[in-house]
Amino acid sequence: xxxxxxxxxxxxxxxxxxxxxxxxxxxxxxxxxxxxxxxxxxxxxxxxxxxxxxxxxxxxxxxxxxxxxxxxxxxxxxxxxxxxxxxxxxxxxxxxxxxxxxxxxxxxxxxxxxxxxxxxxxxxxxxxxxxxxxxxxxxxxxxxxxxxxxxxxxxxxxxxxxxxxxxxxxxxxxxxxxxxxxxxxxxxxxxxxxxxxxxxxxxxxxxxxxxxxxxxxxxxxxxxxxxxxxxxxxxxxxxxxxxxxxxxxxxxxxxxxxxxxxxxxxxxxxxxxxxxxxxxxxxxxxxxxxxxxxxxxxxxxxxxxxxxxxxxxxxxxxxxxxxxxxxxxxxxxxxxxxxxxxxxxxxxxxxxxxxxxxxxxxxxxxxx
Ligand SMILES: NC(=O)c1ccc[n+]([C@@H]2O[C@H](COP(=O)([O-])OP(=O)(O)OC[C@H]3O[C@@H](n4cnc5c(N)ncnc54)[C@H](O)[C@@H]3O)[C@@H](O)[C@H]2O)c1
Numbered sequence: 001x002x003x004x005x006x007x008x009x010x011x012x013x014x015x016x017x018x019x020x021x022x023x024x025x026x027x028x029x030x031x032x033x034x035x036x037x038x039x040x041x042x043x044x045x046x047x048x049x050x051x052x053x054x055x056x057x058x059x060x061x062x063x064x065x066x067x068x069x070x071x072x073x074x075x076x077x078x079x080x081x082x083x084x085x086x087x088x089x090x091x092x093x094x095x096x097x098x099x100x101x102x103x104x105x106x107x108x109x110x111x112x113x114x115x116x117x118x119x120x121x122x123x124x125x126x127x128x129x130x131x132x133x134x135x136x137x138x139x140x141x142x143x144x145x146x147x148x149x150x151x152x153x154x155x156x157x158x159x160x161x162x163x164x165x166x167x168x169x170x171x172x173x174x175x176x177x178x179x180x181x182x183x184x185x186x187x188x189x190x191x192x193x194x195x196x197x198x199x200x201x202x203x204x205x206x207x208x209x210x211x212x213x214x215x216x217x218x219x220x221x222x223x224x225x226x227x228x229x230x231x232x233x234x235x236x237x238x239x240x241x242x243x244x245x246x247x248x249x250x251x252x253x254x255x256x257x258x259x260x261x262x263x264x265x266x267x268x269x270x271x272x273x274x275x276x277x278x279x280x281x282x283x284x285x286x287x288x289x290x291x292x293x294x295x296x297x298x299x300x301x302x303x304x305x306x307x308x309x310x311x312x313x314x315x316x317x318x319x320x321x322x323x324x325x326x327x328x329x330x331x332x333x334x335x336x337x338x339x340x341x342x343x344x345x346x347x348x349x350x351x352x353x354x355x356x357x358x359x360x361x362x363x364x365x366x367x368x
Contacts, residue, residue: 001032001326002031002033002034003071003321004035004071004072005018005023005034006039006061007036007061010078013075014303014306017313017317019043020040021053022318022321023050029325029326031325036059036064042306045310065089066084072092073091075094076093076094076096082110086110086112088111088112088113091112092317094118095118095344097352098355098358104345104350108349109348112347113345115329116344117129121338122338133302134178134267135178136312137182137267138179138180138181138236139186140304141179142183142186143186144296145263148263148287155262155294156233156260158261160233162191169234171235172196172229172235173194173195174197174220174238174249175197175239176198176204177240179240180198183236184196187234194216195232197218197219197220198220199219201219204218220249225249226254229250229257230258230259231259232259234262234263234265235250235258235262236264236265237249237250237265237267237273237278238268244271246268247274249275256291256292258293263293263294275295281295320336320342324339343366346366351365
């Protein structure tokens, strides 16, 4: 199959849909890979590396889209890309259609086969193509949180790890899923005193088994959240209720009561945030101080580390891309129900129930 990898053009997006190693795997499986020149630059991958992996470099996005049977991307297409699409072309990328009616209508009109990373779902309900970005955000949250606690950032001037003879900072992680556990792992690695809260007792038991000698697990309820936040220097919000806005677990009043110069990193900001004082920020100006607490609430945290994020993304998307390229999307989905859940759009029809529900539209069943 001819697989196309255009350069991402959404503002501030520096990831690319495949690494040179990923391209090599596709070429080794007998596929032709067309990469737009410069596509990997933001992630530190040069054209020469893609060429060395066996890709054919093309100057213009239009050429890549025109030749490829399947397009691999990172972000949803934006205006200049719509004109390149043609009926029956497979587009495998993050789409997030439920949040964007206009995009949904544009892509339906293009009659493409739209396969969304974020709805590929394993039998246990987990989302394998979202997880690596949560892992990146979780690990990064402690790094940026430590920075927020430094005096020049508006923080109280406490070193997360402490030093000999001086206590380290206290860190509370609310939500012990993929992002929360990743945060906890880094925080204990940096010698902070860590507590982690979740409403899921089985998840707390798992974390206790994993790290119980290095952190404290606490059942999440309003009283425990308040007690932990009031004594913490860094609070990390990483809750998720799938498909819903994040619950407001940290009230403004509670923020007011926190240690002055402490910090909140609200990873869940992309779902509205779990602190009442959270408002979305960007990498250009990631923090603000409210109620004497430094807030970090960047909605696309993985964007700060495009190289790691690109490699992490390729690690999980490659097998699905290869399956569709080698077997055709229809057979690949017939053989893998997890991938089948990724199918959102089929030649002008909506085929993903949650997306159809979000707009009150009919959802067509598709016979794979
Ligand atoms: N800002 C960013 O750049 C960025 C990047 C990746 C993910 N995220 C966001 O991070 C959040 C976490 O993602 P994830 O992949 O770790 O989700 P996940 O489903 O793996 O984990 C969420 C956890 O929250 C727990 N939870 C739900 N309600 C709770 C409550 N009231 N108190 C405590 N815990 C509660 C769940 O039991 C679950 O363990 C999501 O909102 C996601 O969108 C943000």
